[in-house]
Amino acid sequence: xxxxxxxxxxxxxxxxxxxxxxxxxxxxxxxxxxxxxxxxxxxxxxxxxxxxxxxxxxxxxxxxxxxxxxxxxxxxxxxxxxxxxxxxxxxxxxxxxxxxxxxxxxxxxxxxxxxxxxxxxxxxxxxxxxxxxxxxxxxxxxxxxxxxxxxxxxxxxxxxxxxxxxxxxxxxxxxxxxxxxxxxxxxxxxxxxxxxxxxxxxxxxxxxxxxxxxxxxxxxxxxxxxxxxxxxxxxxxxxxxxxxxxxxxxxxxxxxxxxxxxxxxxxxxxxxxxxxxxxxxxxxxxxxxxx
Amino acid sequence: xxxxxxxxxxxxxxxxxxxxxxxxxxxxxxxxxxxxxxxxxxxxxxxxxxxxxxxxxxxxxxxxxxxxxxxxxxxxxxxxxxxxxxxxxxxxxxxxxxxxxxxxxxxxxxxxxxxxxxxxxxxxxxxxxxxxxxxxxxxxxxxxxxxxxxxxxxxxxxxxxxxxxxxxxxxxxxxxxxxxxxxxxxxxxxxxxxxxxxxxxxxxxxxxxxxxxxxxxxxxxxxxxxxxxxxxxxxxxx
Amino acid sequence: xxxxxxxxxxxxxxxxxxxxxxxxxxxxxxxxxxxxxxxxxxxxxxxxxxxxxxxxxxxxxxxxxxxxxxxxxxxxxxxxxxxxxxxxxxxxxxxxxxxxxxxxxxxxxxxxxxxxxxxxxxxxxxxxxxxxxxxxxxxxxxxxxxxxxxxxxxxxxxxxxxxxxxxxxxxxxxxxxxxxxxxxxxxxxxxxxxxxxxxxxxxxxxxxxxxxxxxxxxxxxxxxxxxxxxxxxxxxxxxxxxxxxxxxxxxxxxxxxxxxxxxxxxxxxxxxxxxxxxxxxxxxxxxxxxxxxxxxxxxxx
Numbered sequence: 001x002x003x004x005x006x007x008x009x010x011x012x013x014x015x016x017x018x019x020x021x022x023x024x025x026x027x028x029x030x031x032x033x034x035x036x037x038x039x040x041x042x043x044x045x046x047x048x049x050x051x052x053x054x055x056x057x058x059x060x061x062x063x064x065x066x067x068x069x070x071x072x073x074x075x076x077x078x079x080x081x082x083x084x085x086x087x088x089x090x091x092x093x094x095x096x097x098x099x100x101x102x103x104x105x106x107x108x109x110x111x112x113x114x115x116x117x118x119x120x121x122x123x124x125x126x127x128x129x130x131x132x133x134x135x136x137x138x139x140x141x142x143x144x145x146x147x148x149x150x151x152x153x154x155x156x157x158x159x160x161x162x163x164x165x166x167x168x169x170x171x172x173x174x175x176x177x178x179x180x181x182x183x184x185x186x187x188x189x190x191x192x193x194x195x196x197x198x199x200x201x202x203x204x205x206x207x208x209x210x211x212x213x214x215x216x217x218x219x220x221x222x223x224x225x226x227x228x229x230x231x232x233x234x235x236x237x238x239x240x241x242x243x244x245x246x247x248x249x250x251x252x253x254x255x256x257x258x259x260x261x262x263x264x265x266x267x268x269x270x271x272x273x274x275x276x277x278x279x280x281x282x283x284x285x286x287x288x289x290x291x
Numbered sequence: 292x293x294x295x296x297x298x299x300x301x302x303x304x305x306x307x308x309x310x311x312x313x314x315x316x317x318x319x320x321x322x323x324x325x326x327x328x329x330x331x332x333x334x335x336x337x338x339x340x341x342x343x344x345x346x347x348x349x350x351x352x353x354x355x356x357x358x359x360x361x362x363x364x365x366x367x368x369x370x371x372x373x374x375x376x377x378x379x380x381x382x383x384x385x386x387x388x389x390x391x392x393x394x395x396x397x398x399x400x401x402x403x404x405x406x407x408x409x410x411x412x413x414x415x416x417x418x419x420x421x422x423x424x425x426x427x428x429x430x431x432x433x434x435x436x437x438x439x440x441x442x443x444x445x446x447x448x449x450x451x452x453x454x455x456x457x458x459x460x461x462x463x464x465x466x467x468x469x470x471x472x473x474x475x476x477x478x479x480x481x482x483x484x485x486x487x488x489x490x491x492x493x494x495x496x497x498x499x500x501x502x503x504x505x506x507x508x509x510x511x512x513x514x515x516x517x518x519x520x521x522x523x524x525x526x527x528x529x
Numbered sequence: 530x531x532x533x534x535x536x537x538x539x540x541x542x543x544x545x546x547x548x549x550x551x552x553x554x555x556x557x558x559x560x561x562x563x564x565x566x567x568x569x570x571x572x573x574x575x576x577x578x579x580x581x582x583x584x585x586x587x588x589x590x591x592x593x594x595x596x597x598x599x600x601x602x603x604x605x606x607x608x609x610x611x612x613x614x615x616x617x618x619x620x621x622x623x624x625x626x627x628x629x630x631x632x633x634x635x636x637x638x639x640x641x642x643x644x645x646x647x648x649x650x651x652x653x654x655x656x657x658x659x660x661x662x663x664x665x666x667x668x669x670x671x672x673x674x675x676x677x678x679x680x681x682x683x684x685x686x687x688x689x690x691x692x693x694x695x696x697x698x699x700x701x702x703x704x705x706x707x708x709x710x711x712x713x714x715x716x717x718x719x720x721x722x723x724x725x726x727x728x729x730x731x732x733x734x735x736x737x738x739x740x741x742x743x744x745x746x747x748x749x750x751x752x753x754x755x756x757x758x759x760x761x762x763x764x765x766x767x768x769x770x771x772x773x774x775x776x777x778x779x780x781x782x783x784x785x786x787x788x789x790x791x792x793x794x795x796x797x798x799x800x801x802x803x804x805x806x807x808x809x810x811x812x813x814x815x816x817x818x819x820x821x822x823x824x825x826x827x828x829x830x
């Protein structure tokens with residue numbers, strides 16, 4: 001049971017890293033906690049439902065389509081909301097409120113369009129038969145999700161470290177003022193980062209039905225808390241810390257399910273609170289407390 | 292050195308790999324004005340931040356009238372009579388100018404009357420305005436008035452003179468000298484040497500987190516090391 | 530202060546006190562008072578100390594369960610149960626005080642997580658003998674519509690008095706100063722930690738007491754019902770809409786928005802969620818100070 005919990009914990013951990021990384025990228029670049037992130041994932045899950053279960057597209061096509069569509073949709077959302085915030089007196093608080101409003105709006109629209117009933121997608125759409133991995137047997141969909149998550153995390157790393165735009169993105173994350181001073185177009189880079197964040201949420205959403213079971217429009221807020229917990233464990237503003245956070249979160253969740261299953265629901269909340277209080281900068285991070 | 296009202300002993304602070312302060316001693320007596328000068332990055336503001344409780348010291352002690360403040364939070368230090376102004380002024384922007392002074396908690400030595408303070412820094416006409424609407428010079432003066440409203444025994448003044456007109460400078464200098472005459476101890480961080488010259492009794496010159504020189508400004512101006520630090524070391528003769 | 534009492538608190542309480550005589554939907558009237566208390570309670574902490582607790586509903590739920598458990602397990606009389614509800618929310622507030630060390634977004638999300646954790650704990654099947662678990666609570670505290678309504682009005686009066694007092698007392702001004710700039714406030718000699726703690730506990734107490742009264746009146750409820758995130762959302766929207774830190778703002782917020790909510794009907798909650806979501810965004814983008822900010826702009830010309 002322990003080995004199974006550890007193996008599935010790592011598999012789920014990689015997926016949770018994918019769930020959190022978009023929120024972390026946006027936070028790192030814009031210093032905004034995007035509370036609509038969970039709703040982007042929820043919309044990704046509905047897209048997967050239509051693309052996979054209704055239109056019967058192959059999964060890779062659904063992933064690419066989801067990423068591109070959400071990336072493109074993310075750009076105007078950025079330009080409509082964020083630049084105006086930067087001029088406000090309390091940008092951090094207002095952004096929290098603003099994206100909370102966006103989250104509520106998306107959830108309501110989803111409920112009106114898709115209804116509130118629970119939906120699910122059969123796991124066989126990602127391939128039949130169990131898979132043997134890390135000495136354990138687990139559903140093929142889980143391994144599929146973990147592999148795609150790993151690939152996406154790798155692509156994020158490549159983007160940040162091997163492309164011109166990515167290097168400018170990291171410059172903004174490290175020192176915003178200096179980045180402006182050397183002529184980096186903050187809004188362009190931030191808009192792209194926001195789009196990538198939305199695209200990554202879409203990919204996470206495609207796998208949400210397989211990893212989280214059924215889904216409804218109300219999935220957004222719980223996913224926000226999970227994402228926030230994952231990235232806080234790793235380090236806010238450090239996208240690669242998210243991988244560490246995801247795996248720790250995944251393994252802990254699976255251990256809880258194995259040994260303390262009735263309290264497993266409490267986990268994301270408690271982890272979030274404890275990490276914030278004990279090590280608020282995350283395992284790899286910087287200062288977040290008040291002076 | 293005479294027994295100080297405020298005494299900093301062996302204060303050290305490191306930011307990551309950067310030694311901002313490497314064991315600094317500094318004291319000010321009641322009624323005395325000490326000028327704290329040195330190039331940018333020499334640790335002057337860090338020292339003020341540590342004394343006032345904004346930053347924690349890695350080592351050393353801070354004593355006010357013999358009592359250690361080291362483990363007290365900033366508001367307790369203010370209550371005991373140690374206060375400061377900020378290099379970039381920090382008024383409460385949504386409060387009115389008058390309210391900015393009214394919120395100050397009078398410390399052990401009784402606080403000063405807000406109305407009189409507003410008069411003293413010539414902000415009385417703006418008493419009903421939101422402090423965020425003031426010019427930055429006015430905000431600096433408000434900062435000073437707010438620090439005085441807590442009734443400090445020692446005041447740390449961080450670059451007050453920058454941006455002031457000569458007339459304003461003269462009035463602020465008179466004001467600070469009057470405060471010293473009332474028994475207040477002042478440590479004044481300043482780049483403007485004319486201002487330092489006008490108000491201080493002695494200066495402490497810092498460089499790279501250490502005290503380089505103690506004495507009068509005139510002596511400092513003749514000190515080879517001090518001159519090197521301020522003007523850059525001269526080129527070796529060819 | 531007297532102007533605040535005469536123009537806002539007394540007229541509101543007077544109207545609310547006579548309404549049951551002319552309007553027979555007592556449950557709806559109670560809900561209005563519940564939201565008035567929640568909006569003003571949230572106003573205490575957000576308006577005066579800048580902390581926006583998305584998990585504010587946690588105090589409401591704690592109050593409801595404090596009432597339910599003291600009545601069912603300890604056989605307490607309902608009036609004592611209301612105090613127990615307030616006590617429960619105070620206890621939760623005390624437990625959560627370490628959260629006050631966190632900055633804006635961290636605090637908001639941590640408080641939300643705390644409320645969710647409390648819901649999962651109380652609704653846990655293992656705790657069924659104590660809390661009723663997921664099957665909720667059935668109370669026999671006695672149906673007392675007038676008494677519960679009067680109690681709710683009393684809690685509202687106390688909460689609004691506190692807000693009115695803070696708006697004029699030096700303590701409130703010092704909280705606002707700390708909200709503007711915590712470091713400068715410390716240098717002004719203000720004990721920020723104590724001030725924030727006091728306001729946080731007062732805010733928790735208001736929600737807990739009204740949660741207890743709500744539980745008494747409702748008698749039968751599931752954990753989801755009293756930990757419904759919508760209580761937080763409504764309180765936030767009403768407060769922001771009216772203007773945080775003001776006394777009349779949240780009142781207008783509740784009367785206008787909750788009134789509209791009920792006038793149009795409850796058949797399709799997502800329409801209101803949509804309207805509120807859009808409203809929150811518009812407020813954040815264009816009117817961060819709410820109706821009060823608009824009024825001030827007009828007054829200033």
